[in-house]
Amino acid sequence: MLKLVVLISGTGSNLRSLLESIDASRGTDRPIEAEVVAIGADTPAANLELAAERGIPSFVVRPADYPDRAAWGDALLERVLEFEPDATILSGFMRLVPPRFVEALAPRLLNTHPAYLPEFPGAHAVRDALAAGADRTGATVMVVDNGVDTGPIIEQRRIPILPGDDEAALHERIKVVERELLTDTVRGLAEGTVNLKEIAE
Ligand code: GRF
Numbered sequence: 001m002l003k004l005v006v007l008i009s010g011t012g013s014n015l016r017s018l019l020e021s022i023d024a025s026r027g028t029d030r031p032i033e034a035e036v037v038a039i040g041a042d043t044p045a046a047n048l049e050l051a052a053e054r055g056i057p058s059f060v061v062r063p064a065d066y067p068d069r070a071a072w073g074d075a076l077l078e079r080v081l082e083f084e085p086d087a088t089i090l091s092g093f094m095r096l097v098p099p100r101f102v103e104a105l106a107p108r109l110l111n112t113h114p115a116y117l118p119e120f121p122g123a124h125a126v127r128d129a130l131a132a133g134a135d136r137t138g139a140t141v142m143v144v145d146n147g148v149d150t151g152p153i154i155e156q157r158r159i160p161i162l163p164g165d166d167e168a169a170l171h172e173r174i175k176v177v178e179r180e181l182l183t184d185t186v187r188g189l190a191e192g193t194v195n196l197k198e199i200a201e
Contacts, residue, residue, distance in 0.1 A: 002034035002190040005085040007076075009094040012047040014112060015039065017179040018091070018186065019054065025187075032183070033190040038083040040076065042095050057083070063095065073098030080105070087189055087196075090144060091182070094123060099146050107152070107200030109144040112182055114174040116140060116156055121149035126171045129161060136160050137170070139177040141185050143200045152200045155181050 006015050018036070025032040039051040039058045051058035059079045066072035077100065080088055090097070090111040102109060115125035116138025122128070129137040138158045145151035157177050161170060188194030 002086045002186070003037045003084065004034055004087055004089060004186065005038045005040060005080050005083050006036055006089045006091050007040045007042075007080075007093040008046045008048075008050075008091055009042055010046060010092045012039075012050050012092060014091045014175060014179050014182060016050055018089075018182055019050065021179070021183040022186070030187075032187045034186050037085065038080075040079060042076075042093065069096075070098050070100065073101040077101045077104055087186075089182070089186075096148065097144065102144055102146050106145060107143045107196040110154070110182075110185065110196075111142060111144045111149070111151070112178045113140045113142065113149050114171060114178060115149075116158060117142065117149055117153060125149075126174060127167050130165065130167060130170065134161055137174065139174050139181055141178070141181040143196060154185055154194065154196075154199055157181060 008015055022032045022034055036056055039048060039056055041048060041060050042063060044060050048058045061072065061076040061079055063072045066075060087108040087110060088105050113125060115129060117140040120128045120137065136158050138156055140153055140156035142153045143151040159174055159177055185194055
């Protein structure tokens with residue numbers, strides 16, 4: 001059983017979708033042999049109800065409680081390692097994790113991004129795609145490295161930008177694909193068809 005720790009900062013809708021996909025697969029002939037063993041956040045404002053409603057352990061490690069980013073990253077890493085994950089997923093986690101965190105967990109450290117990387121990296125990918133007047137964008141799941149959304153790409157898919165799209169509508173359409181890519185990747189990790197070491201080489 002693949003043990004996952006997932007880190008969120010916001011609504012956690014992509015995490016909710018992953019949890020529901022794993023649950024739903026249990027009733028099929030191809031169950032996803034993965035389990036979210038803990039949910040972490042950088043702020044108590046994150047939707048940790050996702051953990052409480054499922055009896056999953058959760059933790060919050062707030063940057064404001066530490067003297068600097070490196071110390072925060074070390075504290076966050078310590079909490080993640082308590083659960084001995086086979087992979088750690090950043091899902092709407094809106095912080096840049098520090099080098100020691102990446103060093104300790106990558107390449108079994110994944111993130112999803114609401115753009116077709118390397119297009120539109122950073123925290124405003126959806127808005128940037130609209131502002132650029134692009135007619136298409138995408139969603140990407142990748143291995144985290146020390147850059148901003150520069151890690152090795154595991155899977156990505158194109159998504160059209162439709163006339164009249166505003167940021168919210170486009171982001172929702174992108175999230176649907178992000179969720180599919182994330183579920184595919186978790187399934188691939190559990191079944192051994194996704195090899196993160198090879199991808200990250
Ligand atoms: C996702 O699009 C993710 O790629 C981006 O923020 C969104 C997270 O949404 N970083 P949610 O918290 O899963 O609803």
